[in-house]
Amino acid sequence: MMLKRTRSFVCLCISTALCAPSLSYANNIELPDIGTVAGSTLTIDQELIYGDAYMRMLRSSKPIVNDPVINEYIDTLGHKLVANADDVKTPFTFFMIRDRNINAFAFFGGYVALHSGLFLHAQSESELASVIAHEIAHVTQRHLARSMEDQARRTPATMAALAGSLLLAIAAPEAGIAAITATTAGSMQSQINYTRSNEKEADRFGISTLAKAGFDVRAMPRFFGRLADEYRYASTPPPMLLTHPLPEDRITDSRERAQSYPVVKVQPDLDYHLTRARIVARYADIDNEAALDWFTRAQQKNTIPTLDASFEYGKALVYLDSKQYDKSESLLSKLLKLDENNRFYLDAMVDLYLETKRADNAQTLLETALKQTPNNAVLTLNYANVLLKQQKFSESIRVLQRYTHDNPNDTNGWSLLSEANNRNGNQAEDLAAQAEVSALRANWNKAIQLYTQAGQLVKLGSLEQARYDARIDQLMIQRERFLSLQ
Structure with a gap:
C-alpha cells in the first residue's frame, strides 16, 4: 500500500496524467491570467533544460517505442x-511508451508521452486528439x-x-520520493486541489485547441x-484513475x-x-492468434x-x-495497389522483402517512394x-550521416549508423x-568513455581525433549541467 501511495504521489508531481474533462463553453471561457507567476522563478530556458534531462532519463528507464511509422503519425497529429x-x-516532442495502462503525461520542455494502451481504448482520432490537446495545454499553461x-x-x-527532486525520482525512484517528501511539507490535499485546478484549465484550453484543429469536441x-x-x-483501475478520478458531475x-x-x-x-x-x-x-481474432472480429463489426x-x-x-509470408504479401500487395505511397504499407512490404531475401525489390520500392517524399x-x-542488408555499407553510412545530422535525438539513426560502421570495419x-x-x-560516463576509445583508434592529430575530442568536451559540459540539476 505504501508503494502505491508513493507512486501516486510521484505521478502527481511529475506527470499530468489524464483526468475527467471539465471543458469550457465555446462562448464563455473566462480564463485566469496564466503563467506570469511561474515565469518569475522558472524560465522557459530552464524548463527546456529540465525537459531534456527528463527525456534522457526516460529513454534509459522506460520502454519507449522507437517505431518510425508510429512516431511519424503521433508527431503529425501532435x-x-x-x-x-x-x-x-x-x-513539442511526442512519443509513445509501451504500456497497456491507459495514460498520457506531459512535462517540461514540451514533451508529451502517450501509453500504447491509450490507442487500444480510443475509438477515433478525435478521441485520441482530445487527450493530446489536454496534455498540450498542461505544457503551454x-x-x-x-x-x-x-x-x-x-x-x-x-x-531548484x-x-x-523530480529529476532524481526518475533516475532513482526511492531517493526521488524521499527528496520530494523532504521538500514538500505542505498538505497533500492542497497539492491535490491545485492539480485539479490545473486539470480544469487544461480541459478548457484543450477543447478550444480541439475545435480550432477541426476535430469533434x-x-x-x-x-x-x-x-x-x-x-x-x-478493483484495479488504470493508474490515471487512481490519481485523477472521474466524478459524474465533471463528465456531465x-x-x-x-x-x-x-x-x-x-x-x-x-x-x-x-x-x-x-x-x-x-x-x-x-499472441498472434489473439491479434488475428481481434482484427477479424473488429472487421466484422465495421460499417465503414x-x-x-x-x-x-x-x-x-x-x-x-x-x-507466413505468402499470406502477408497477398494482403500488402492489394493495399499498395490502393495507395502506393502509404508509408504504413511501404514499411511492411520492405520488411517482407528483406525477410524473403529480396532486398533489391525493397530498394527499388523505396527509391520510387523517396522521389515523392525526399528525406x-x-x-x-x-x-x-x-x-545495410545488401552490404552496401558506405552508401548506408552516407544516408545515415545525413539522417543523424537532421535527427540527432533519434536513437534509431545512431543505432543503424553504429551497425553500418561496425560491418564496414x-x-x-x-x-x-x-x-x-x-x-x-543520460549515460554520460559511458558516452565519454566510448569517444575516448574512438579517439585512441584514429591517427594522432587527425581531423577525426579533433572531432572526437571536441565532442568529449561538449559531453563533459552536458554531464556537469545534468548532475547539477539533481
Whole structure:
C-alpha cells in the first residue's frame, strides 16, 4: 500500500496524467491570467533544460517505442494540434511508451508521452486528439512550473530543489520520493486541489485547441465517460484513475460544454486506424492468434468500408511476424495497389522483402517512394537499413550521416549508423555512434568513455581525433549541467 501511495504521489508531481474533462463553453471561457507567476522563478530556458534531462532519463528507464511509422503519425497529429494551441512557447516532442495502462503525461520542455494502451481504448482520432490537446495545454499553461512554485511558497524549498527532486525520482525512484517528501511539507490535499485546478484549465484550453484543429469536441466527454463506466467497479483501475478520478458531475459538465460548440462531421482517419492496428499487432503484448481474432472480429463489426484496409494491414503484420509470408504479401500487395505511397504499407512490404531475401525489390520500392517524399524519416531509415542488408555499407553510412545530422535525438539513426560502421570495419565511428546513443540515455560516463576509445583508434592529430575530442568536451559540459540539476 505504501508503494502505491508513493507512486501516486510521484505521478502527481511529475506527470499530468489524464483526468475527467471539465471543458469550457465555446462562448464563455473566462480564463485566469496564466503563467506570469511561474515565469518569475522558472524560465522557459530552464524548463527546456529540465525537459531534456527528463527525456534522457526516460529513454534509459522506460520502454519507449522507437517505431518510425508510429512516431511519424503521433508527431503529425501532435503538431497539428500545437499549430492551433494558444501560448505556445516551447517546441513539442511526442512519443509513445509501451504500456497497456491507459495514460498520457506531459512535462517540461514540451514533451508529451502517450501509453500504447491509450490507442487500444480510443475509438477515433478525435478521441485520441482530445487527450493530446489536454496534455498540450498542461505544457503551454506551464502547470508543472506553477504547481512547483505553489509548493515553494508553502515550504522552505526552492524551485531548484523541487525540480531536482523530480529529476532524481526518475533516475532513482526511492531517493526521488524521499527528496520530494523532504521538500514538500505542505498538505497533500492542497497539492491535490491545485492539480485539479490545473486539470480544469487544461480541459478548457484543450477543447478550444480541439475545435480550432477541426476535430469533434464531443469526443472528449465521450471518451472519458466510456472510460469511467468501464472502470467504475474495477478493483484495479488504470493508474490515471487512481490519481485523477472521474466524478459524474465533471463528465456531465464536459458534455454540456461540448454541446455549446457547433457539431462537426469528422470523417474517420485511416492513418489513426492503421496506427492502432500496428499497435495491436506488435505492441499490445498478445499472441498472434489473439491479434488475428481481434482484427477479424473488429472487421466484422465495421460499417465503414474505407477502414477495412486497417484490419487487412493488421493481419498482414501478424502474418509477417509469424513468417507466413505468402499470406502477408497477398494482403500488402492489394493495399499498395490502393495507395502506393502509404508509408504504413511501404514499411511492411520492405520488411517482407528483406525477410524473403529480396532486398533489391525493397530498394527499388523505396527509391520510387523517396522521389515523392525526399528525406522522409520512415523511408530514409528503411532505405539505410536495406542498403545495410545488401552490404552496401558506405552508401548506408552516407544516408545515415545525413539522417543523424537532421535527427540527432533519434536513437534509431545512431543505432543503424553504429551497425553500418561496425560491418564496414570502422571501429572508431562505430564507437562514436554508440556514444551518441548512450548520451541520449543520460549515460554520460559511458558516452565519454566510448569517444575516448574512438579517439585512441584514429591517427594522432587527425581531423577525426579533433572531432572526437571536441565532442568529449561538449559531453563533459552536458554531464556537469545534468548532475547539477539533481
